[in-house]
Amino acid sequence: MDKKWFKEAIVYQIYPFSYSDYNGDGIGDIKGILSKLDYIKDLGVNAIWFSPLYDSPNYDYGYDVRDYLKISPTFGTMNDFKTLIDEIHKRGMKIIMDTVFNHTSSEHYWFKEAIKDEKSEYRKYYIFRKGIRKGNKLLPPNNWTSIFTGSAWERVEGEDNFYLHLFDKHQPDLNWDNPEVRNEIKEIFKYYCDLGVDGFRMDVFNLFSKVEGLPDDDAKFSKGRKYYIDGPKIHEYLHELYTDVFSKYDLLVVGESFNPSEENKMKYVDKNSGEINMIFDFSHLNADSRFGVYYLHKKFNLVEFKNNLVNSQMINYENGWATLVLENHDQPRSISRFGFDLDNYHYEAATMMAASTFLGFGVPFIYQGEEIGMTNTNFKSIDEYRDPVTHFVYNSFIKKLPLSYKGKLRMLNHGARDNARVPMQWDNSLYAGFSDFEPWMRLSDDLKYNVENDLKSDKSIYHFYQKLLSIKRNNKTAIYGDILDLCPLDKKVFAYKRSYKGNMLLVISNFTDKKIVYNLKEDLASYTYCTLLSNYLDVSISNGSISLNPYQTIIIEPLKEYSYGSVIYRKNGSGEIEYLLEKMGLGHTSIPKGHIEANETIEECVKREIREELSLEINLDMNFSHLITYSPSKGILKDVTFYVSTITGGDIKVDNKEVIDTVWLKYEEAINALTYESDKEVLEDANNYLTKEL
Numbered sequence: 001m002d003k004k005w006f007k008e009a010i011v012y013q014i015y016p017f018s019y020s021d022y023n024g025d026g027i028g029d030i031k032g033i034l035s036k037l038d039y040i041k042d043l044g045v046n047a048i049w050f051s052p053l054y055d056s057p058n059y060d061y062g063y064d065v066r067d068y069l070k071i072s073p074t075f076g077t078m079n080d081f082k083t084l085i086d087e088i089h090k091r092g093m094k095i096i097m098d099t100v101f102n103h104t105s106s107e108h109y110w111f112k113e114a115i116k117d118e119k120s121e122y123r124k125y126y127i128f129r130k131g132i133r134k135g136n137k138l139l140p141p142n143n144w145t146s147i148f149t150g151s152a153w154e155r156v157e158g159e160d161n162f163y164l165h166l167f168d169k170h171q172p173d174l175n176w177d178n179p180e181v182r183n184e185i186k187e188i189f190k191y192y193c194d195l196g197v198d199g200f201r202m203d204v205f206n207l208f209s210k211v212e213g214l215p216d217d218d219a220k221f222s223k224g225r226k227y228y229i230d231g232p233k234i235h236e237y238l239h240e241l242y243t244d245v246f247s248k249y250d251l252l253v254v255g256e257s258f259n260p261s262e263e264n265k266m267k268y269v270d271k272n273s274g275e276i277n278m279i280f281d282f283s284h285l286n287a288d289s290r291f292g293v294y295y296l297h298k299k300f301n302l303v304e305f306k307n308n309l310v311n312s313q314m315i316n317y318e319n320g321w322a323t324l325v326l327e328n329h330d331q332p333r334s335i336s337r338f339g340f341d342l343d344n345y346h347y348e349a350a351t352m353m354a355a356s357t358f359l360g361f362g363v364p365f366i367y368q369g370e371e372i373g374m375t376n377t378n379f380k381s382i383d384e385y386r387d388p389v390t391h392f393v394y395n396s397f398i399k400k401l402p403l404s405y406k407g408k409l410r411m412l413n414h415g416a417r418d419n420a421r422v423p424m425q426w427d428n429s430l431y432a433g434f435s436d437f438e439p440w441m442r443l444s445d446d447l448k449y450n451v452e453n454d455l456k457s458d459k460s461i462y463h464f465y466q467k468l469l470s471i472k473r474n475n476k477t478a479i480y481g482d483i484l485d486l487c488p489l490d491k492k493v494f495a496y497k498r499s500y501k502g503n504m505l506l507v508i509s510n511f512t513d514k515k516i517v518y519n520l521k522e523d524l525a526s527y528t529y530c531t532l533l534s535n536y537l538d539v540s541i542s543n544g545s546i547s548l549n550p551y552q553t554i555i556i557e558p559l560k561e562y563s564y565g566s567v568i569y570r571k572n573g574s575g576e577i578e579y580l581l582e583k584m585g586l587g588h589t590s591i592p593k594g595h596i597e598a599n600e601t602i603e604e605c606v607k608r609e610i611r612e613e614l615s616l617e618i619n620l621d622m623n624f625s626h627l628i629t630y631s632p633s634k635g636i637l638k639d640v641t642f643y644v645s646t647i648t649g650g651d652i653k654v655d656n657k658e659v660i661d662t663v664w665l666k667y668e669e670a671i672n673a674l675t676y677e678s679d680k681e682v683l684e685d686a687n688n689y690l691t692k693e694l
């Protein structure tokens, strides 16, 4: 596979309205975001995607762009944005911008010119058609319905003409068949590439091309869709963008698609098509809803969830790339919607969902607040919702149902995008540390799930994400491996295997609140495994039989063992030994200092750090109690436990910071002094040492 940055990306999404308010007007802004960049970097992501920051009248909160070359004054200035790019790059991260080119705002200059004058060149930028006279009535040019309900056409005042809007009437559809429009769009892309932007998300990109003649649709519901979903020229237009823009920069381009066909899903991202890198496939998120409508809630169906999630990875493995998503600004909070929002198991369920999803094949997209397990909000009246879609759905559909007001709100709430849009929860102060002023939309009810509390907790979701993303970044199997679902029909367990160049990684998760036993099949049962990560301290695997606690997730890989004399030298399942020696021996990077967990002895910590960070273990007698590393002088091996026992005189507790620091200092000294250039040398030296000592 060719190496491109987008393949190793781990993206954090920010919804600017609700991330952090710096200037105290109750709305998030760029300066607020700047103050949080270290927090984001420390999570372990390497890219940030911003929902639209452009100037907008905000009928759809930025997804109706008024001016692409201007930053919304709500969020800051173009200079603030340039600072943002610099500060993100300084931290070794990339920046991904949102684009919304199916339509513009009705307040965009092009549309204002178009509507002013029937003869204006800008009229060809949009889709205007004459209405149909029937008696005294003037009907819209066809029977298509807007995705936001109602007719997809709006009449131009004082004319017989209408314009097309697949979404809100303030979002007129652009005419992609006009080459001038496509050129304008390419210029906007280039403008941001030249500013230093590293990638783009494209909003509902598979609706850009409409069938010529815009015929009436005989479908019963959602009329018109077959004439614009994956429209006739969409591949041509994407390829043109690729040729003229995307291929000239090193970008990550991800498309948000609207109900694409299976065939098109693959074609958009096929490297041979030259279109885009990956698309969001949300089919697995329908596992809690009927007919793909989030408001029509049903009990979470694990089989549906994992089959769709894995399928989307498998179909793109050979020629494309995949995305891994649990949440975004359009989705309710995963832990709530899927029914895992249980006080007892909040940490376990949130971390289990993350591990099950993000170690698959593809780029993880983590939505703000997901890393601290933010939950859905109990909106108490229709007025508390800010999203226009929520209001459309309520007025056109839910309001008319024979339900109590409470029942209607409950139904609405299951699917409301507002759940993801409440302010980010930073601490226990007023307004959750989001702002000093009353926020633009109400806060959630579950304010205890905030950054301050999470980071202090023994069960920190953020800290679990850090470890999880460290595996995702450093383990090539987690990035490049193919995926196989080990038990696609199992209703309680999601277990999958990633394989790459003879190495493998297993992720096994219990989706129930009961203890269960999962048995690996014969070929997998025969290995000895080492645990890379779990959300419980105890991991029990014996002869392929795995005991799983409620919502437990485990990430394991086989130990590979080599015997040289009395030394057992273990290379982990990802075969990272060469990587390690480069890291250790050639001194390209320093070894990160370890974090000692609560309830963990130093010895346990060292073992875990070695497993996680170094992926190397050299053991005596197959026994983890004698971990060996090297002293600064002449590569003589020393037992890490030696340091511990010398300093402490035996077993110690982790709360003595001085002791911990001393041990780590010595440990790091030893590691830094390594000069080996091949694993053969390491082993020879180990053997010499042992022959002499034993």
Ligand SMILES: [Ca+2]
Pocket: 021, 022, 023, 024, 025, 026, 027, 028, 029, 074
């Ligand atoms: Ca603000």
